[in-house]
Every structure is written in structure tokens, then in C-alpha cells.
Amino acid sequence: MALAPTSENGNADDRPRIDRPIVLVGLMGAGKSCVGRKLAESLALPFLDSDNEVEEAAGCEVRDIFEVYGEPAFRDCERRVIHRLLQAGPSIIATGGGAFMDPATREQVKSHAISVWLRADPEVLYQRTKRAKNRPLLANEDPLQTLKDLAEQRYPVYAEADITIDTGNEGLEKTLQKAIDALKESATSDKTS
Numbered sequence: 001m002a003l004a005p006t007s008e009n010g011n012a013d014d015r016p017r018i019d020r021p022i023v024l025v026g027l028m029g030a031g032k033s034c035v036g037r038k039l040a041e042s043l044a045l046p047f048l049d050s051d052n053e054v055e056e057a058a059g060c061e062v063r064d065i066f067e068v069y070g071e072p073a074f075r076d077c078e079r080r081v082i083h084r085l086l087q088a089g090p091s092i093i094a095t096g097g098g099a100f101m102d103p104a105t106r107e108q109v110k111s112h113a114i115s116v117w118l119r120a121d122p123e124v125l126y127q128r129t130k131r132a133k134n135r136p137l138l139a140n141e142d143p144l145q146t147l148k149d150l151a152e153q154r155y156p157v158y159a160e161a162d163i164t165i166d167t168g169n170e171g172l173e174k175t176l177q178k179a180i181d182a183l184k185e186s187a188t189s190d191k192t193s
């Protein structure tokens with residue numbers, strides 16, 4: 001499948017070699033962008049962020065796209081952008097929290113990438129997101145309840161990801177190490193199956 005346990009020059013290497021995109025999924029505040037950036041550095045791969053790419057394509061920020069054009073227009077653009085990013089070879093792609101909920105995007109991810117769900121409790125996500133003002137879905141009276149509702153709707157779908165990593169209040173380095181270990185394990189089990 002996607003991973004090989006040796007480096008480019010054939011030497012044993014502690015890093016899994018990746019031959020397709022790794023797509024990070026999960027709710028807002030799960031750490032997709034932070035972990036993704038670090039993972040990309042560790043694996044010497046390009047880092048791509050679907051929200052940033054959507055903003056670049058649309059020429060405005062995500063919250064403005066929601067406000068001016070509406071969520072369906074955002075989802076449309078997000079689907080097209082992710083489709084394009086998946087064609088660009090091995091990379092680490094941090095997706096917006098709703099991206100994997102789109103059936104077409106999910107199918108694309110399943111056939112072209114390794115998906116990794118960063119799972120966290122809504123309370124943890126709330127603590128991480130409560131100060132930022134850039135998430136339209138959380139700009140309401142009770143963002144914690146919104147995160148709980150979204151977790152209920154989305155977690156069964158995120159669970160379709162190839163790899164699930166539990167992240168609590170641990171530091172970034174710990175989550176990063178878990179991700180690298182899970183990718184290595186996935187490479188090994190793939191080799192032996």
C-alpha cells in the first residue's frame with residue numbers, strides 16, 4: 001500500500017516512507033494544522049492546508065466565504081480544492097473539519113490517501129478553540145454544545161479513517177510521535193498482510 005519502511009536510498013530509516021498523501025481529519029481544534037505541519041517537517045514532505053488553499057482560490061477568508069456566499073459554496077470549493085491537492089503526490093494535507101463529511105471527498109481520500117483522524121473530546125476542543133474568532137460554525141452562544149453536537153454527528157464518519165489517534169491535553173510532540181508510530185505500524189502490517 002502506501003508506506004515503505006526504508007528511506008529513499010534504501011537504508012534502514014526510522015521514518016516511514018510515504019508514497020501517497022496523508023490526510024488529517026477531525027473536528028475544529030483537533031490540531032490538524034499544527035500536527036500536520038510538524039509531521040510534514042519530520043517526514044520531509046510538503047504541508048498543505050485545505051482551508052488556506054480555499055482562501056487562496058476564493059481570494060477571501062473562510063468566515064467571509066460563509067457569510068457572503070454561504071456554507072454550500074464553501075463546501076463546493078473545499079471539495080474541488082481537496083481533489084486537486086490529492087493529485088499532487090505525497091504530502092501532508094490538513095483538512096477543514098467538515099471536509100471528510102462530504103461523501104465525494106471521503107471517497108477521493110479513501111482511494112488516493114492515508115487518512116488519519118485526530119480524535120479529542122469536545123471539552124478539549126472547546127478549550128483550544130474558544131479564543132479564536134475565525135470559525136463561523138463556533139460563532140454562536142454555545143460553542144461547546146456545537147462541538148458536542150458536531151462530535152455526535154461526525155465521529156461515526158471520522159471513524160472510517162485508516163488511522164485514529166487519540167489526543168487529549170498532551171503536547172504536540174506526543175501527538176506527533178503517536179502519528180509517526182501509527183504510520184510505521186500501518187506500513188509494517190501492510191507489508192506482512
Ligand code: S3P
Pocket residue numbers: 026027028029032051062095096097098099134135136137
Ligand atoms: C469547519 C472547520 C474549519 C473550516 C470551516 C468549517 C467545519 O476548519 O473548514 O470553518 O465544518 O468543521 P478547521 O477544522 O481547520 O477549524
